[in-house]
Amino acid sequence: xxxxxxxxxxxxxxxxxxRSDFPIFRELIHGNPLVYLDNGATTQKPSAxxxxxxxxxxxxxxxxxxxxxxxxQRATDAYEGARERIARFINAARAEEIVYVxxxxxxxxxxxxxxxxxxxxxxxxxxxxxxxxxxxxxPWQFVCEQTGAxxxxxxxxxxxxxxxxxxxxxxxxxxxxxxxxxxSNALGxxxxxxxxxxxxxxxxxxxxxxxxxxxxxxxxxxxxxxxxFYAFSGHKAYGPxxxxxxxxxxxxxxxxxxxxxxGDMIRSVTFDKTIYNAIPWKFEAGTPDISGAIALAVALDxxxxxxxxxxxxxxxxxxxxxxxxxxAIPHLRxxxxxxxxxxxxxxxxxxxxAHDVGTILDQYGVAVRAGHHCAMPVMQRFGVPATVRASxxxxxxxxxxxxxxxxxxxxxxxxxx
Numbered sequence: 001x002x003x004x005x006x007x008x009x010x011x012x013x014x015x016x017x018x019r020s021d022f023p024i025f026r027e028l029i030h031g032n033p034l035v036y037l038d039n040g041a042t043t044q045k046p047s048a049x050x051x052x053x054x055x056x057x058x059x060x061x062x063x064x065x066x067x068x069x070x071x072x073q074r075a076t077d078a079y080e081g082a083r084e085r086i087a088r089f090i091n092a093a094r095a096e097e098i099v100y101v102x103x104x105x106x107x108x109x110x111x112x113x114x115x116x117x118x119x120x121x122x123x124x125x126x127x128x129x130x131x132x133x134x135x136x137x138x139p140w141q142f143v144c145e146q147t148g149a150x151x152x153x154x155x156x157x158x159x160x161x162x163x164x165x166x167x168x169x170x171x172x173x174x175x176x177x178x179x180x181x182x183x184s185n186a187l188g189x190x191x192x193x194x195x196x197x198x199x200x201x202x203x204x205x206x207x208x209x210x211x212x213x214x215x216x217x218x219x220x221x222x223x224x225x226x227x228x229f230y231a232f233s234g235h236k237a238y239g240p241x242x243x244x245x246x247x248x249x250x251x252x253x254x255x256x257x258x259x260x261x262x263g264d265m266i267r268s269v270t271f272d273k274t275i276y277n278a279i280p281w282k283f284e285a286g287t288p289d290i291s292g293a294i295a296l297a298v299a300l301d302x303x304x305x306x307x308x309x310x311x312x313x314x315x316x317x318x319x320x321x322x323x324x325x326x327x328a329i330p331h332l333r334x335x336x337x338x339x340x341x342x343x344x345x346x347x348x349x350x351x352x353x354a355h356d357v358g359t360i361l362d363q364y365g366v367a368v369r370a371g372h373h374c375a376m377p378v379m380q381r382f383g384v385p386a387t388v389r390a391s392x393x394x395x396x397x398x399x400x401x402x403x404x405x406x407x408x409x410x411x412x413x414x415x416x417x
Contacts, residue, residue, distance in 0.1 A: 007309045009317060012397070018306065019395040021046040032365030035403045040185050040213060040344055040391035041369050042235045046302055049239060052295040064290055065264055065281075079290050082297035083280075089300040090230065091221040092247055099246040099253070099280040100293055104212040105135040107231035107246035108179065110283065111208055112139040114256040115229075116177050122148030125175045127205075129154040129162055129191075130381055131184040134374040136210045140179060149176065156381065160187035161338040167196060171203050178207045182214035186375035186387070187336030188319075188344030190218070197227050206252070212236050216393070217315060217342050219308040222247050234292060238393075239299035243292030246283075253279040260285040303394075311394045315343035318392045322401045329408060331417050335387050343392035346373075352415050354386035360414060361388075364407040 010018075019025055024044045027034045036044060056078065062071035064079045084095045092098060101107045116126065126140045130153050137151075144151050152175075154167045171178070178200045183190050197207045208229035211220060216237035222230050229252065234243040248256075258265055258276055262285035267275040276282040303311065322345050326332060331350040349357055358370030369389040372379045379385060390404060 007313045009313045010310060015314065015395070015397055019397070021048070021302075022395055023047055023050070025395070029365040029367070030363050033403075035364075035366040035400045037390040037392065037396065037400065037404060038367045038369045039393040039396075040236075040373070040389060042241065043216060043238045043393050044395065045238055045240070045299070048302055049295045049299045052298040053240065053291045056291040056294050063287055075290055078294045079288070082293045085297040086245055086300060089220075089304060090215070090245075090247055091223050093223060094250060096279050097247055097250050097253065099248065099283045100288055101231075101244045101246050102242055102289070103233035103235070103244035104210060104231045105139075105233075107229075107244060108135055108208065108210065109139045109142075110246055110259050111177075111179075111229050111231075111248070112143050114259045114283075115206075115252065116140075116149075117143050117146055118257065120147040120149040120176050123174060124149040125152050125172060126150070127152045127154065127167075127170055127175050127178045127180075129167075129180055130156045131160065131162065131187055131189060131375070131378055132179075132181055133185050133210065133212070134376070135212075136179055136181060137377070153377075154180075156187075156189075159338045160184065160189045160336040160378075161340075162189070162191050164192065164195070168199050171200055171205055173203075175200075175203065175205045178205055179210070180207070181210040181212075182220075183211075183217070183342045183344075184336070184375075184378070185213045185344070186346060186373040186378045186389070187338065188341040188346070188391075189336060189338040190214075190340040190342055192340075193227070194225055197225055201226065213342060213344070216303060217308070217312055219312075228252055234296040234299065237296075237299055238302060239296035240289075240292045243289045243296050245296075250279065253283070256283075258282045258285070262286045264288075306394065314394060315392045315396075318396055318398065318401060319343045319345060321398060322390065322392075322404070325401065325405055326408075329405075329412070331412075332408075335382050335384065344389060345391070346387040346389045348384050348387055349411065349415075349417070352411070352417075354388045356415075357388045357408075357411050360411045361404070361407045364403070364410065366404050366407045368404075 060074035064076040206228035211232040215232040230247040235241040265285040335346040354370040
């Protein structure tokens with residue numbers, strides 16, 4: 001067996017070099033250097049990603065597939081080549097298991113409508129957790145309304161960790177799918193998805209993993225996980241907005257009908273009958289986000305060059321440093337304290353609304369997210385209307401954490417705490 005090599009935590013010079021790859025950090029915000037801690041909502045883009053989109057429009061702008069001219073062939077080669085690189089990044093068995101979508105939300109809706117809806121009957125169950133983003137709640141509510149299926153919710157404890165024992169007990173004969181987040185966007189909790197998938201498969205239940213908050217921060221190997229579906233968004237992984245991926249095992253895709261009809265998802269069309277294209281193209285109706293797909297592959301190449309383990313170790317160090325420092329602030333409560341956490345720090349300040357905190361932090365150049373984070377059931381579970389969320393990425397530094405702490409001191413001054 002090959003020995004496991006220790007993960008090297010990058011030094012300050014290395015992180016500074018990564019940071020220099022991102023042009024946005026030349027910006028000043030209200031006269032202050034940008035401290036960007038809103039990575040859970042979207043990450044910034046390295047020059048390589050920006051250049052990839054510009055290069056496509058300057059040198060290969062044409063529609064993909066079926067074109068016989070040179071530009072179309074360039075575009076098609078780049079677009080399908082990107083699919084192959086994305087497949088390798090998550091270790092899919094075949095490039096055809098990668099479906100381009102607009103993002104995680106569309107991927108989940110596709111599975112809900114194309115895979116689960118045709119199978120579900122009244123009384124069947126769809127199993128999710130209490131920490132899900134709205135995009136992994138509402139699509140399943142649609143299916144329940146359409147079919148008479150029932151939504152079941154696995155509880156979480158006061159730290160924000162999933163109740164795994166309850167989860168195992170809730171997988172039942174009529175469970176049609178488990179749809180669970182890999183990493184909670186509101187709490188940072190990392191779920192033990194490999195064990196959860198194994199438990200579901202023991203009952204012949206397929207599993208969809210929402211990987212929106214995981215793919216840029218943790219190693220993701222879909223074959224090792226053995227998940228049936230894995231969804232993620234490009235813009236949370238240093239790629240463009242409006243592009244994302246649904247990974248699905250080939251046999252699942254083969255069994256699913258198309259969700260949308262139009263050009264490029266067909267082999268032949270008459271007024272009597274349409275014959276659909278092969279996978280994955282039967283799910284990609286219309287002109288796709290060609291430049292977005294190409295640039296997403298570049299973004300994942302960028303992550304791969306650094307290494308997900310290295311990125312994770314760096315972010316874990318920042319999270320530990322920030323967590324210890326924030327715990328020392330009077331009247332501040334952390335929301336989400338599970339043992340296994342990604343680099344997301346959510347908190348509330350007594351008698352101060354999260355929006356007010358976020359607004360004051362912005363005046364000092366510190367960008368955080370304030371609100372319910374499209375996870376209103378999480379807010380209800382913890383009895384708060386909203387939280388302030390600082391979320392870290394590979395280009396963040398201890399200086400960013402110190403800037404957050406300094407700005408928080410100004411917040412307390414304003415509110416007399």
